Amino acid sequence: MNSQQMKHINEDSTLFPTYKKWELTFESAEGSYITAADGKTYLDCMAGIGVVNLGHKHPAVLKSVEQQLHKGWHASNFFQYDGQEKTAQLLTEHSSGDIVFFANSGTEANEAAIKLSRKYTGRTKIISFVQSFHGRTLGSMAATGQESIHQGFGPMLQGFEYLPFNDVNELESAIDEDTAAVMVEPVQGEGGVVPASPEFLKAVESLCKKNGALFVVDEVQTGIGRTGAFFAYEHAEVSPDIIVAAKGLGNGFPVGAIIGKKHLASAFGPGSHGTTFGGNPLAMAAAQATLETVISEDMAGQAAEKGAFLMEELEKKIGHSSKVKEIRGKGLMIGIELHEPAADYIMSIQKQGVLMIGAGPNVIRLLPPLTITKEELQHAVNTIASVLNTN
Incomplete structure (x- = not known):
């Protein structure tokens, strides 16, 4: 273990040191705000990393x-759950899919998508993209196009190829009759909030059809209204x-899902995939209420x-700052790229x-939560501008 790793270990904790935790202890949350154990309240512009889209403790959920x-x-x-x-x-009424499998997380859902793609096509090659992020299980980690995520875990699951994002020519050269699927985020989240161009997503769809591969969109972070559409792929039609x-x-509430087209059902019959906790009644109560509210x-x-x-x-407050390289994103998923490391500013x-x-x-x-007010957003912008202008 190196000294950098040692810095993040709290020797008094009984938890594995897998997270670089802040000096904040969660006490409670409501709407757009989180209150720490010391009584200080924070405007939440991260929403549990794009999770609490309806704000904390939403009454319907x-x-x-x-x-x-x-x-x-x-x-x-074994039971049927209404x-x-x-x-x-x-989910199917508001997507291009027809059938659903419920899991417990985005990582598990991506793992299911990988398995389904391989089983349905009988092929093993899966194309994803540099700087993508699809999860941390062995399969979803192998689909992730970031070397830093792979380090220390030995050989990755075979069959994955990483191409430059938004590059149609590279995809045309790589996709072939051995390709099971192309996995793509409509907006790369962990990779820097980088949107896929509509032309690129259309090319992915076309090339998948041409080569008999499945077109898989990872909407773990972009879905359920986040980017200004129910799912972000809709922007590209x-x-x-x-x-x-x-x-x-x-x-x-922990819940994940894959939504597939009806013809894929034959590959996921009894015994082909499963989960003990996926789709449990509490998760479905949370998801159903969330979806009904998002839609209505x-x-x-x-x-x-x-x-x-x-x-x-x-753009008005910091767009011309010498510290800002680019402001980009879709809907309420925004990235401010600086010319220097962002951690101290955050x-x-x-x-x-x-x-x-x-x-x-x-x-x-x-x-931020999709329920955030414009006044709260203005406060966030003013705070960013103040910090960038004084540091």
Whole structure:
């Protein structure tokens, strides 16, 4: 273990030191705010890393989970659950898919997408992209195009190839009759908040059809209204074979899903895949209430409007700063790329009472709840500008 790793180990903790934890202890949260154990309240512009799309402790989600809690929260997937069918119907009605498999997280859902792609096509090669992020299990980690994520774990699962993002020519050269799937994020989140161009996504769809490969979109971070559409692939007017959802799906309750086209059902019959906890009644109560609220209150439309406001204000206040290289994103998924490391600025913003996170070494990432007000967004922008202008 090197000295850098040692710095992040709290010798008094009984937890594995897998996270670089802040000097903040969570106490409670409501709406767009988190209160720490010391009583200080923070404007939350990270939403649990793009999870709490409806804000903390949303009343509709809270009520739904509480009602299910008193009925029971586990019986196993040998039982039929009405909540699974209702939640799956909401997802298929608002996507290009027809059938759903429920998991517990985005990583698990991506793992399912990898398995389904290989089993349905009978092929093993999967193409993803440099700086992509798909998870940390062995399969989803192998799909992730970041060497830093692979380091220390020995040989990766074979069959994955990483291409430059948004490069149609490279994809045309790489995709072939051995390709099971192309996995792509409509906006690379952990890779720096980098949107895929509509032309690129259309090319992925076309080349997958031409070569008999599956078109898989990882919407773990971009889905459920985040980018100004229910799913971000809609901006490009494409029709993926598999959509991977998680994060915002349960508004903080652990749940993931893959949404697939009907013809894929033959590859995922009894015994082919499974999960003990996936699709449990509590998760479905949270997801169903979340989806119903996102749809009925047009949260995607709100994200588009507020995102345009946020981008305009950021450009106005910091767009000409010598420290800012680029401001980019879609809806309420915004990245501010600096000419230098962003970590110290993020911590300075936090000291001013606003929570944000990074996306790669030089990017400040904003992922606020979709319910955030324009006044709260303005406060966040003013705080960013103050910190960038005084440091």
